[in-house]
Amino acid sequence: MKRRCAVLDDYQGVALSMADWSELRDAVDVVVHRRPITGQDALVEAVGDCEIVVIMRERTPFPAEVFARLPRLRLLVTTGMRNAAVDLAAAARHGVTVCGTASSSDPAVELTWALILGLVRHVVPESTALRDGGPWQSTVGTDLHGSRLGLLGLGKIGARVARIGQAFGMEVAAWSQNLTAERADAEGVRLASSLEELLETSDVLSVHLVLGDRSRGLLGAAELRRMRPGAFLVNTSRAAIVDQRALADALRGGWIAGAGLDVFEEEPLAPDHPCRSLPNLLATPHLGYVTRNNYQRYFTEAVEDIRAFLAGDPVRELTAR
Incomplete structure (x- = not known):
């Protein structure tokens, strides 16, 4: 049978x-x-x-x-x-x-950079305007060359994201609770002295941590307020690392310039979920491994x-x- x-x-x-x-x-x-x-x-x-x-x-x-x-x-x-x-x-x-x-971790690395590039060059709103007959150029992009990439986590994926950032001419720093100076030096990355320093000095902050007791809710309202108003946050790791309500407040309130998300605590998202309509949010439906x-x-x-x-x-x- x-x-x-x-x-x-x-x-x-x-x-x-x-x-x-x-x-x-x-x-x-x-x-x-x-x-x-x-x-x-x-x-x-x-x-x-x-x-x-x-x-x-x-x-x-x-x-x-x-x-x-x-x-x-x-x-x-x-x-x-x-x-x-x-x-x-x-x-x-x-x-x-x-x-x-x-x-393979390759697709997650590639999608991380798709989100970063889409955010800093406003690809979606500019493409939408072009298709809909809107204004010809309405945004000013952010240069990656010479800016600072902050990595929350420098494991297999974080290290590869760092190398691509370096290829763009970015200064790369990283921090996690277990990250050592030796590990950071091996990747040519500056070890941030603290999470607070990483948040305050990064133009693009990308999350690459495993979800656990210490990382759950690591980025809440207080942490997001430490970021630069012109900074971008990208999370292709685990949704629960970033407080979702605080992130929504940050985007609505202009605490940060924008965010790129591929992970959500509720998947698939409900039709009326705030992430479907938040300003300055570039969101993909958990495509990192697809x-x-x-x-x-x-x-x-x-x-x-x-x-x-x-x-x-x-x-x-x-x-x-």
């Missing part, structure tokens, strides 16, 4: 074309869900008859309560090798194997994960620490 497998949150309808699923044809029936599933009741109803579920990053949470309501579930595959929305300890208690896939190469990698390795599990030898297992 075939196992039943659900692929969730395939918004673009590409999951089955990004990998060769035919090798599973005799053992697995695959059902694809393209629309977001909201709420635990809807999730249980959608996948309650499935032994295998494939999820896309953190789009659909799997807390302990969900595992308790899915007694048939035996394998959960998440794209990427880290997923804060999955309770790994609960999965183990309920006998569910959780496996991941490889993931590229062809990444998706091919995700789904090819998801198929490998399923095949290995069915053979009794799971690969890329994720366990609670």
Whole structure:
């Protein structure tokens, strides 16, 4: 008898074309869900008859309560090798194997710079005006060459963002609670003496931290008020690092010149969400990892994960620490 497998949150309808699923044809029936599933009741109803579920990053949470309501579930595959929305300890208690896939940080770096460039050169309003018959030139762009790029975090992604900033001729500084002078020197980056200094001296501030107890809400109203009125804030990391209400106040009140966001605490955004209408906000619907190469990698390795599990030898297992 075939196992039943659900692929969730395939918004673009590409999951089955990004990998060769035919090798599973005799053992697995695959059902694809393209629309977001909201709420635990809807999730249980959608996948309650499935032994295998494939999820896309953190789009659909799997807390302990969900595992308790899915007694048939035996394998959960998440794209990427880290997923804060999955309770790994609960999965183990309920006998569910959780496996991941490889993931590239290249797309997140590239999208960070797409947002920065779009902000400082006012690409969206100028393009919209051109298409709508509006004024020919209505804004004045900000030069990157000679300006200061501040990085909140200098890990794998932050370091690559720094190199591109240096290529633009920017002075780059970074700060995080664990960042050392040796690490900053290795990347040719100046270590800011404090978060306050980074905020006060950056023309563009880009967030590249892992979400945790120390980083949650790190940038609130007091911190945003320390930024320069002409500065831009970009967050392609985790939404909860920046207080969303405070950021809305900062944009409405002109505390900063603008912001670029790819991550939100509520995804997808409700039709009336403030981020859909905030001034000086360039927002994208969490596209940081959404590229062809990444998706091919995700789904090819998801198929490998399923095949290995069915053979009794799971690969890329994720366990609670």
